[in-house]
Amino acid sequence: MKSKKQESVTLDAPAEKIKEFENSSDFANYFCTYGFLYHQKQMLTDKVRMQSYYKSIFNNESCFADKVVLDVGTGSGILAIWAAQAGASKVYAVEATGVANQARKLVAANNLEDKIVVIQAKMEEVILPEKVDIIISEWMGYFLLRESMLDSVIYARDKWLKQGGAMYPSHATMFLAPITYEEEVSNKYKDYLSAMDGWVEFLEDTKASFGVDMSCLTGSFQKEQEEYYLQTSQWAALSPSNLIGEGVIIKDIDILTCNLDSIKSVNSELKMKINNATRFCGFVGWFDVVFRGSPQNPTSSVITLSTSPYIGYTHWGQQCFLLHPPTRVKKDDVIEGNIKIVRRKDNQRLLNIQITHTVIWSKDGAPRRAQTNTYQMD
Numbered sequence: 238m239k240s241k242k243q244e245s246v247t248l249d250a251p252a253e254k255i256k257e258f259e260n261s262s263d264f265a266n267y268f269c270t271y272g273f274l275y276h277q278k279q280m281l282t283d284k285v286r287m288q289s290y291y292k293s294i295f296n297n298e299s300c301f302a303d304k305v306v307l308d309v310g311t312g313s314g315i316l317a318i319w320a321a322q323a324g325a326s327k328v329y330a331v332e333a334t335g336v337a338n339q340a341r342k343l344v345a346a347n348n349l350e351d352k353i354v355v356i357q358a359k360m361e362e363v364i365l366p367e368k369v370d371i372i373i374s375e376w377m378g379y380f381l382l383r384e385s386m387l388d389s390v391i392y393a394r395d396k397w398l399k400q401g402g403a404m405y406p407s408h409a410t411m412f413l414a415p416i417t418y419e420e421e422v423s424n425k426y427k428d429y430l431s432a433m434d435g436w437v438e439f440l441e442d443t444k445a446s447f448g449v450d451m452s453c454l455t456g457s458f459q460k461e462q463e464e465y466y467l468q469t470s471q472w473a474a475l476s477p478s479n480l481i482g483e484g485v486i487i488k489d490i491d492i493l494t495c496n497l498d499s500i501k502s503v504n505s506e507l508k509m510k511i512n513n514a515t516r517f518c519g520f521v522g523w524f525d526v527v528f529r530g531s532p533q534n535p536t537s538s539v540i541t542l543s544t545s546p547y548i549g550y551t552h553w554g555q556q557c558f559l560l561h562p563p564t565r566v567k568k569d570d571v572i573e574g575n576i577k578i579v580r581r582k583d584n585q586r587l588l589n590i591q592i593t594h595t596v597i598w599s600k601d602g603a604p605r606r607a608q609t610n611t612y613q614m615d
Contacts, residue, residue: 311337410490
């Protein structure tokens with residue numbers, strides 16, 4: 238019979254494979270930050286996140302009793318530890334980065350080495366000795382789909398989850414709502430103008446000091462600054478007072494059955510009723526995930542993790558898509574339009590968002606001019 242140490246080493250990716258992965262662009266662009274404890278701490282101190290996952294496990298201990306669990310992207314190992322404490326007979330905790338070594342320390346310190354096997358490897362390269370009853374993962378990125386980690390969860394589900402097995406979380410929903418946020422709109426526009434003023438000073442100084450006229454580059458510089466200050470989504474922790482209409486669902490995901498093609502893009506019609514007269518400054522997006530297990534192994538207690546402005550702080554916050562300039566709206570005006578979300582071609586873990594909208598006046602039902610805005614989500 239293999240020792241615990243031998244089993245862990247056997248399931249890890251080969252050292253040369255780990256080295257190759259750590260030299261990859263995907264590691265540099267995404268995975269590398271998750272290897273640091275300061276980043277893990279940011280997530281571990283998010284009380285909404287922690288309490289939701291804790292309740293989803295310990296309010297449903299009977300679902301974990303004697304089950305085999307796979308934790309995709311275990312990080313510090315906290316979800317794997319909770320699953321074992323709730324009664325799982327075996328937990329495979331997969332982590333691509335070197336923080337897997339910290340997870341092993343935590344597992345040992347909590348006397349769970351006989352139940353938890355920490356595996357350092359990309360999920361797509363892991364070979365488990367058995368299929369699992371439950372997959373648990375905290376895979377959600379900003380506005381749910383940034384980072385594209387759900388791809389790895391779907392891979393794990395299709396390859397390693399038993400028929401009828403459960404997913405934690407099992408469902409996800411994306412929302413979009415109209416907002417007022419005048420201070421931030423003003424600040425971003427001031428930053429943009431300041432950058433352009435600085436460019437003019439640079440042109441004058443370069444020509445006077447070095448005899449070179451660089452004004453031909455003004456158009457390119459201006460485009461860069463517009464993209465950075467005016468066409469990039471903003472992380473925010475909004476309050477309900479920022480909302481000027483109800484959130485509408487733009488995407489529902491059943492994590493038990495979805496496939497890769499269904500999550501690579503979002504294309505949704507929008508219709509939002511304004512609830513008070515104010516300045517319409519843009520849109521805010523957030524998500525909820527729900528823990529229902531599976532039809533064959535349902536949770537007795539359904540837990541929802543929400544990142545909406547009604548919940549308070551989470552490290553995900555919300556994503557704001559601001560308008561420059563804002564538009565004056567009145568109560569019962571309607572915003573109609575469309576949102577399209579696609580992965581960036583240069584980095585599939587980042588997103589491009591296009592929102593087309595028209596404000597329909599409540600006074601006479603007349604539409605204003607349609608407006609289309611494109612945003613980067615870095």
